[in-house]
Amino acid sequence: QQQVKQSxxxxxxxxxxxxxxxCAYENTAFDYFPWYQQFPGKGPALLIAIRPxxxxxxxxxxxxxxxxxxxxxxxxxMDSQPGDSATYFCAAPNSGGSxxxxxxxxxxxxxxxx
Amino acid sequence: xxxxxxxxxxxxxxxxxxLSLECTVEGTSNPNLYWYRQAAGRGLQLLFxxxxxxxxxxxxxxxxxxxxxxxxxxxxxxxxLLLSDSGFYLCAWAGKRGYNEQFFGPGTRLxxx
Numbered sequence: 762q763q764q765v766k767q768s769x770x771x772x773x774x775x776x777x778x779x780x781x782x783x784c785a786y787e788n789t790a791f792d793y794f795p796w797y798q799q800f801p802g803k804g805p806a807l808l809i810a811i812r813p814x815x816x817x818x819x820x821x822x823x824x825x826x827x828x829x830x831x832x833x834x835x836x837x838x839m840d841s842q843p844g845d846s847a848t849y850f851c852a853a854p855n856s857g858g859s860x861x862x863x864x865x866x867x868x869x870x871x872x873x874x875x
Numbered sequence: 876x877x878x879x880x881x882x883x884x885x886x887x888x889x890x891x892x893x894l895s896l897e898c899t900v901e902g903t904s905n906p907n908l909y910w911y912r913q914a915a916g917r918g919l920q921l922l923f924x925x926x927x928x929x930x931x932x933x934x935x936x937x938x939x940x941x942x943x944x945x946x947x948x949x950x951x952x953x954x955x956l957l958l959s960d961s962g963f964y965l966c967a968w969a970g971k972r973g974y975n976e977q978f979f980g981p982g983t984r985l986x987x988x
Binding site for chain 2: 791793795797802803804805806807810812850852854861862863865867868
């Protein structure tokens with residue numbers, strides 16, 4: 762059974778700063794690691810994902826870094842803005858022989874102060 | 876493009892009453908479908924998933940059941956609600972090709988009193 766450990770639980774950053782959220786996984790059937798962003802009262806939205814054979818993926822201010830040997834991946838938000846304040850979830854494919862499921866981290870509540 | 880709908884958006888139900896939450900997906904066929912619950916505190920707990928009509932896998936023993944009567948329809952039910960069933964219920968879909976990218980619906984806020 763896959764386990765994903767996400768840290769920190771909460772994070773406070775000043776506007777313009779860098780937000781960093783880390784995740785560690787145990788096993789995975791394949792290297793696909795998505796990040797989701799959730800605003801209060803809304804469903805999580807797919808933010809960015811990294812796919813096999815890539816160690817880094819950048820989309821605008823958001824970057825995923827992936828360290829396969831350490832079984833870790835992280836989300837970096839550059840030039841953080843108050844509008845980035847949300848809960849962020851990482852996820853990893855289930856290792857149980859099926860690619861039908863994702864295991865999610867417990868989430869990080871990001872607050873960006875103006 | 877694909878869209879996913881959930882209703883109702885909010886629901887307040889007494890303990891012991893039945894429950895039916897509905898999820899429908901548009902713009903895709905033969906998706907994998909998922910029900911998650913998110914209790915206060917943010918974590919996403921997978922309740923059920925389905926890879927096809929009538930095919931339901933349960934992840935957590937509980938007071939709930941799921942059904943998939945049509946290809947793009949997923950229903951979450953209970954015969955008798957418990958206080959502990961309160962939470963934010965999320966439906967998600969994923970295509971069968973690729974990396975199981977899951978896309979979530981807007982959610983249903985259920986309060987059991």
